[in-house]
Amino acid sequence: xxxxxxxxxxxxxxxxxxxxxxxxxxxxxxxxxxxxxxxxxxxxxxxxxxxxxxxxxxxxxxxxxxxxxxxxxxxxxxxxxxxxxxxxxxxxxxxxxxxxxxxxxxxxxxxxxxxxxxxxxxxxxxxxxxxxxxxxxxxxxxxxxxxxxxxxxxxxxxxxxxxxxxxxxxxxxxxxxxxxxxxxxxxxxxxxxxxxxxxxxxxxxxxxxxxxxxxxxxxxxxxxxxxxxxxxxxxxxxxxxxxxxxxxxxxx
Numbered sequence: 547x548x549x550x551x552x553x554x555x556x557x558x559x560x561x562x563x564x565x566x567x568x569x570x571x572x573x574x575x576x577x578x579x580x581x582x583x584x585x586x587x588x589x590x591x592x593x594x595x596x597x598x599x600x601x602x603x604x605x606x607x608x609x610x611x612x613x614x615x616x617x618x619x620x621x622x623x624x625x626x627x628x629x630x631x632x633x634x635x636x637x638x639x640x641x642x643x644x645x646x647x648x649x650x651x652x653x654x655x656x657x658x659x660x661x662x663x664x665x666x667x668x669x670x671x672x673x674x675x676x677x678x679x680x681x682x683x684x685x686x687x688x689x690x691x692x693x694x695x696x697x698x699x700x701x702x703x704x705x706x707x708x709x710x711x712x713x714x715x716x717x718x719x720x721x722x723x724x725x726x727x728x729x730x731x732x733x734x735x736x737x738x739x740x741x742x743x744x745x746x747x748x749x750x751x752x753x754x755x756x757x758x759x760x761x762x763x764x765x766x767x768x769x770x771x772x773x774x775x776x777x778x779x780x781x782x783x784x785x786x787x788x789x790x791x792x793x794x795x796x797x798x
Contacts, residue, residue: 575794659695720798
């Protein structure tokens with residue numbers, strides 16, 4: 547289930563109460579729920595349009611090979627194995643992250659127009675220019691739109707882009723009703739010229755269809771628990787963590 551907790555103006559950020567059904571959920575109040583968001587279908591489709599050599603088969607699991615000298619190849623470490631091409635683009639590479647200068651060097655190598663090459667050369671060699679540009683750009687896809695002549699290779703994309711990292715949220719429920727609840731504010735990201743986007747994970751929580759499956763895990767917060775003795779008085783101050791974990795405490 548999903549509902550907004552407060553009335554708001556159209557341009558204001560939403561605060562959501564999210565209830566996940568979870569039979570036999572094993573967690574304690576104060577623990578975290580880690581969620582792995584996915585790239586939007588629109589971003590994945592756009593990236594595909596800028597890759598000129600996709601794998602020969604979209605139905606075969608892939609591994610990523612790397613080399614330092616062009617002669618000896620080995621399987622890339624710390625990269626998911628045996629996923630399909632579409633799964634890697636949707637669930638693994640982070641298209642919502644600002645490209646760093648190393649990623650822009652890849653764009654420079656793959657650029658075809660002199661205009662794009664000159665601008666990318668400046669961004670990869672001048673830190674001040676990069677910092678100024680970074681304020682106006684918010685994602686890999688934004689950067690590719692700015693440099694239309696860049697045509698990427700699929701293996702280099704998978705090997706160069708950062709991977710999606712889990713987002714940790716304080717659990718806002720007690721494990722008594724076969725559910726896990728979160729209270730989250732939808733992050734809003736503003737980039738020049740005034741375009742506003744939602745955060746990768748909170749945006750997914752806001753727009754996803756009910757019953758959408760999201761990869762998740764529990765993480766214990768051993769030092770953030772109620773006293774063992776329930777007669778002890780407790781003062782709860784939501785400074786930084788928000789109200790979510792305390793909702794779990796008082797439900798418990």
